[in-house]
């Protein structure tokens with residue numbers, strides 16, 4: 629009930645669709661006469677908003693931008709890699725809210741494919757009039773590289789906005805390590821429960837990609853609060869699972885406390901599988917590419933090489949190895965990311981890829 633009292637903006641279409649994935653299900657878990665079937669559905673957060681391809685960040689930003697407006701801020705300041713979906717989403721909600729967006733785009737991924745800094749998310753941010761700052765970390769003694777924490781470069785940009793007479797609203801990487809960062813995905817879990825009643829199903833297992841952690845954390849809080857034993861499995865794509873797990877835990881507990889001081893988040897509710905990040909953030913590996921192809925070639929579900937391709941690989945393996953057992957109803961939460969695909973086209977050139 630507390631959630632309903634916290635201001636948010638109407639950036640979403642309404643509930644994002646839940647769709648069945650029958651051909652992907654059959655490809656992963658062929659029907660056998662004895663075992664009760666596994667079902668797989670997708671919660672399509674990549675189709676959740678009219679703003680620049682939507683995605684999980686827009687779901688979170690409904691609360692942060694309402695807060696920015698409540699504080700009469702004039703500019704959203706945030707950070708991401710060159711192909712960050714988050715900074716594209718910040719720029720999109722800034723455009724929609726009539727605010728300026730200043731985004732620090734750091735070299736988080738040690739690759740340089742053709743047009744990597746001219747296509748995909750960074751192209752969209754420029755098209756929407758974002759003040760896109762690439763490589764300003766060098767001015768301040770070198771970029772800090774990938775990390776899910778707070779960055780010096782964004783502090784400098786906030787000071788610059790103030791010196792020009794503006795009022796900055798700082799949004800951390802992924803809109804995660806922020807007091808309001810987990811609320812969007814608590815909303816999402818409440819939304820899923822409503823859709824389940826209409827569908828007549830209960831998703832006992834929810835799969836979600838986890839990097840800066842507040843998508844995963846919000847779903848955990850929603851699942852613990854409803855008390856129906858639903859399992860939320862995070863698939864790490866940060867390549868730094870210890871840091872991600874710590875941040876997920878902190879955000880989940882802070883968000884729970886914000887909503888209901890009596891809501892305890894047990895350690896057992898924090899599940900992060902670190903087998904699918906392929907060793908480094910932002911670079912697809914063989915399992916990522918194979919999972920992307922399978923999802924695309926069965927139910928035409930398009931995932932990306934940085935995030936959803938890795939959580940899709942995780943779901944497929946968890947089902948194939950039996951960790952997700954017969955009779956499970958699995959919900960794959962698709963958080964977006966497709967705009968970055970074209971920046972990674974060189975990973976799909978060969979016939980096998």
Ligand SMILES: Cc1ncc(COP(=O)(O)O)c(CNC2(C(=O)O)CC2)c1O
Pocket residue numbers: 683684707708709711712713714715801802803804837838839840841842843844935936963964965966
């Ligand atoms: C498409 C997509 N899927 C999953 C995630 C992981 O979500 P969390 O950051 O909430 O853990 C991102 C994040 N992206 C970041 C970005 O800068 O884009 C925050 C890292 C994402 O964009």
